Amino acid sequence: MKDAVREHERLSVCVNKTLAQIKLEIENNSYPVTEADLLILSDCPLCGSDKTLRISEVSLNKSLVFFSTDICQDCLHIYRAISPNEAWFVARWDQISTGTLSVYNESLEEKRRVRYELYYGLLHKHKRSGRLLDVGAAYGAGTRVFRERGFQVEALEPERDRAEYIRKICDIETHSCTLDKFKPNDETYDLIVFAHCLEHLNDPVGSLKTLKNWLKKDGVIYLEIPIAWKVIDWQDSLFMAHKHNFVEKNIRKLVAELGFNVLDSYLIPDNDAPFCNLALVIQPKSDGLATIGSDRLLDPEQYDSQDLKCLYEIGLPVARPAGEVLKFDVPHITNFYHILKSDRRNCIVRDGFITY
Numbered sequence: 001m002k003d004a005v006r007e008h009e010r011l012s013v014c015v016n017k018t019l020a021q022i023k024l025e026i027e028n029n030s031y032p033v034t035e036a037d038l039l040i041l042s043d044c045p046l047c048g049s050d051k052t053l054r055i056s057e058v059s060l061n062k063s064l065v066f067f068s069t070d071i072c073q074d075c076l077h078i079y080r081a082i083s084p085n086e087a088w089f090v091a092r093w094d095q096i097s098t099g100t101l102s103v104y105n106e107s108l109e110e111k112r113r114v115r116y117e118l119y120y121g122l123l124h125k126h127k128r129s130g131r132l133l134d135v136g137a138a139y140g141a142g143t144r145v146f147r148e149r150g151f152q153v154e155a156l157e158p159e160r161d162r163a164e165y166i167r168k169i170c171d172i173e174t175h176s177c178t179l180d181k182f183k184p185n186d187e188t189y190d191l192i193v194f195a196h197c198l199e200h201l202n203d204p205v206g207s208l209k210t211l212k213n214w215l216k217k218d219g220v221i222y223l224e225i226p227i228a229w230k231v232i233d234w235q236d237s238l239f240m241a242h243k244h245n246f247v248e249k250n251i252r253k254l255v256a257e258l259g260f261n262v263l264d265s266y267l268i269p270d271n272d273a274p275f276c277n278l279a280l281v282i283q284p285k286s287d288g289l290a291t292i293g294s295d296r297l298l299d300p301e302q303y304d305s306q307d308l309k310c311l312y313e314i315g316l317p318v319a320r321p322a323g324e325v326l327k328f329d330v331p332h333i334t335n336f337y338h339i340l341k342s343d344r345r346n347c348i349v350r351d352g353f354i355t356y
């Protein structure tokens with residue numbers, strides 16, 4: 001009898017140890033979020049309209065909704081109405097910082113270099129030299145392309161490890177902060193490369209206005225963004241890295257309203273997927289409202305908010321739960337790009353939620 005009790009005690013110690021280990025592992029490999037960490041928008045961040053419609057939301061253990069995707073009924077802009085704020089993301093970058101001067105993914109940087117070679121080819125008819133700012137420069141492989149061709153380059157990169165790499169290994173003047181915190185010196189830029197950044201920023205209108213102020217009078221911005229029709233499928237509901245999904249019509253309208261002329265527009269092959277992104281070469285117009293231009297490279301002829309909403313069901317691994325809003329529920333955040341590190345297809349429908 002005594003032996004049985006002892007054995008039972010031994011087993012329960014083992015079980016508790018294992019449970020504690022699992023708990024520790026989850027804590028170490030997950031990113032906590034509370035209500036205080038959230039940025040909540042009530043109006044469209046592009047046009048200010050309050051006529052918005054929720055497409056999907058993600059909750060933590062069916063309590064805190066920490067991420068939502070909404071669409072503006074007026075300008076058809078898709079955006080995160082609820083998402084962790086910038087301070088939360090900065091803290092996560094610090095959490096994963098290794099403090100080592102090495103490139104996280106060499107092949108991504110090589111792809112970046114090739115992409116920037118293409119940018120140079122497209123842009124040299126507008127700018128052949130001068131001061132250049134590369135916004136969101138990653139590890140600087142793209143910035144180097146322009147330096148090698150005679151530009152005086154600077155990089156803006158908010159992730160500390162990456163910024164240190166550009167500064168120390170590439171020997172490029174680097175500003176390690178977010179766009180809204182950066183104050184350029186008195187001088188302004190001839191060319192700003194702003195590729196695959198706008199969709200990551202909370203305030204796209206304010207960010208473009210800021211960049212306009214940093215340009216010389218005849219300066220040029222190379223803006224490249226993914227377009228909703230090409231990038232959205234069911235997984236976008238869980239993709240925290242992107243704050244916005246633009247359609248071509250609303251981004252063209254926005255740059256015109258901010259006083260930019262579109263000098264050129266291009267379709268640029270994506271690094272990782274078999275589709276193209278939209279590139280606009282824009283320049284401030286000296287007198288008032290610029291022209292929107294009628295060319296559309298990526299939008300369909302006709303569409304409405306329902307057509308865009310339908311994109312969120314493409315490839316859904318389970319039958320869509322009933323209800324207007326597509327609801328997901330997760331036990332924790334284990335990846336701050338895709339919410340979950342594990343297979344996102346590994347889910348079931350329960351009580352109206354797609355649950356992990």
Ligand SMILES: [Zn+2]
Nearest residue numbers: 044047072075
């Ligand atoms: Zn809007």
